[in-house]
Amino acid sequence: MFFTKVGFVLAWLCFVPSAIGYAILMVAAWTNNLAAVAETFGDRFVASSGSFAEGIAVGVAFGIAAEISRSVSSSH
Numbered sequence: 764m765f766f767t768k769v770g771f772v773l774a775w776l777c778f779v780p781s782a783i784g785y786a787i788l789m790v791a792a793w794t795n796n797l798a799a800v801a802e803t804f805g806d807r808f809v810a811s812s813g814s815f816a817e818g819i820a821v822g823v824a825f826g827i828a829a830e831i832s833r834s835v836s837s838s839h
Contacts (some may be wrong), residue, residue, distance in 0.1 A: 782815075
């Protein structure tokens with residue numbers, strides 16, 4: 764049960780910051796305001812836009828694995 768809880772924590776820690784960063788970049792790109800975002804958060808933030816999608820995917824994967832672990836442990 765410990766690893767299941769750790770899996771949920773890791774899922775949230777990967778997913779939430781990545782989703783927030785991705786949302787900020789998408790709004791900035793939609794409003795053609797990437798220069799202001801780069802000025803506010805730095806060029807590294809804008810350059811890491813590809814890793815936000817990977818962070819979301821890793822968070823979802825950890826969440827699915829934790830849900831499978833919880834359902835297997837509750838069925839026995």
